[in-house]
Amino acid sequence: MLTTDHAQTAEGFLADSDREFDAGDTLQASEKLWGAAAHAIMGVAQQRGLEYGTHRALVNAARTIADAVDSELIRAEMRLGISAAQHFHSNFYNRTMEPEDIEYDRPLVHRYVALMLTFLDQE
Numbered sequence: 137m138l139t140t141d142h143a144q145t146a147e148g149f150l151a152d153s154d155r156e157f158d159a160g161d162t163l164q165a166s167e168k169l170w171g172a173a174a175h176a177i178m179g180v181a182q183q184r185g186l187e188y189g190t191h192r193a194l195v196n197a198a199r200t201i202a203d204a205v206d207s208e209l210i211r212a213e214m215r216l217g218i219s220a221a222q223h224f225h226s227n228f229y230n231r232t233m234e235p236e237d238i239e240y241d242r243p244l245v246h247r248y249v250a251l252m253l254t255f256l257d258q259e
Contacts, residue, residue, distance in 0.1 A: 142179030143256055146172045146249050153242075162238060167228040169245045173221035176252035177201070183256065195222070201255065210251065217248020 137145075149172035156165035174194055181188040181197040188194045195218065202214035220241040227233040233241070 137178070137182075139179040139182050139256055142175045142182065143253050146175040146179070146253065149175065150246060150249055157238070157242070162233075163228050163231070166224040166233070166238075169242065170221050170225035170228065172249050173198075173218065173245055173252075176249045177218075180252055180255045201252070214248060214251060217244050217251065220244040221248060 149168045153165040153168035153172065156162075156168060177194055177198045178188050180186075180201050181194070184197075184201070186193075186197040186200055188197045198214070198218040202211050202218070205211045205214065223233060223237070223241055224245065227238075
């Protein structure tokens with residue numbers, strides 16, 4: 137998959153997750169949020185030659201990308217974003233999130249995906 141394909145998939149999953157949350161399907165919406173974050177990471181990791189073929193490698197790539205950012209504030213925001221995305225991934229399988237957690241974490245994942253996609257535009 138090309139990096140542009142990963143970016144388009146990430147944006148599509150974000151839109152899908154919003155529709156599914158609005159429809160009350162929090163499980164599918166949760167997995168779409170994770171998918172959006174994962175595809176955003178994949179695109180940047182692919183450009184930078186980082187491994188991303190397993191869940192652990194994908195998270196490690198996300199951390200490597202965050203660690204390369206000059207701004208401590210942006211690094212922290214990226215760490216929060218990947219953590220929130222992983223919560224949604226877990227929620228899909230285990231219903232681990234309360235409604236207030238979902239409302240708090242959703243914008244974190246949206247912002248995370250937007251940040252990751254800006255790295256694609258810079259390269």
